[in-house]
Amino acid sequence: MYHLIRPLFFRFEPEGIHHFVTAMLKTVNRIPGVSALQRKMLHVNDPRLEREVFGLKFKNPVGLGAGFDKNASHVKEIANLGFGFIEIGTVTPLPQPGNDKPRMFRLPADEGLINRMGFNNQGAEVAAGHLRHLKRDGLIIGGNIGKNKVTPNEKAVEDYVKCFDVLFDVVDYFVVNVSSPNTPGLRELQEKEPLKNILNTLQQRNSKNGISRPILLKIAPDLTDSQLDDIVDIVKETGIAGIIATNTTLSRQGLTSPSSVTSETGGLSGKPLTKRSTEVIKYLSEKSGKAFPIIGVGGIHSPSDAIEKLEAGASLVQIYTGFIYQGPTLIKRINKALLRRNK
Structure with a gap:
């Protein structure tokens, strides 16, 4: 069904159709019985899919990556599609518009996307407000946090702390995003010393709250082996819960789409990233x-x-661009395949 309507969606500008589809999703779910029907059609409820990771129990290992629901505006509706967990954000302390439009580009020939959104969001307080009265029903929610564009790197830790404090009571885990290529200078925070400062500061904050939240680090696929070695050391030294591998790439290697699109600045996601992200997972795991x-x-x-990601060493997986290209049945197909694999 989705493959029949996707060509229509792809006739429209990517960011605009995203807002249209999410608005329609919210409208449709107001119709009595629709939510229950979606859950019946798309959810795969089986205890064999459950995973306990960094102290949290996930109904299934397939999550929605950050960037799709930046402001936590559609968590309830997205949850009906069968995800085991949803990551909101990236959220910054203050609202910001992000980069100038257009800032998202499709590469259908490569099943990819290029985006330079620039952490456009309504701010941490708005996201927290949307989550505060949400009925979870076992759904795990992650909070992906970043710094405002106007905040200099030497004060970045203050922005991460602000987001951490605001979202602490409404998310189950945190993701420190220092790997987006679309905020000037942000990736410099992946260097060992500034990164350790951010993570250690959050860990100290974490231990003062009586309960603690798992803190994860999201890394770029463009790191060298030496930099990945540093990441392993940093995780062990700071005691954070784990890694999300990977964010988007700056590489344009092997693309077949027209240069008019591939030359756009921003991070590349989708099928062109499949091999490299798996390599990073395998390297970190080993x-x-x-x-x-x-x-x-x-x-x-x-x-x-x-399955390839899981066999390489991942405990859970997230989708985003694949969700756009393959539609919501991808979640169910993955979970069904995992059940067949576990027979």
């Missing part, structure tokens, strides 16, 4: 001796892509 959990994301467009 180098660390499986010392910490990894959430695998990047180019998952089929059940076999998800």
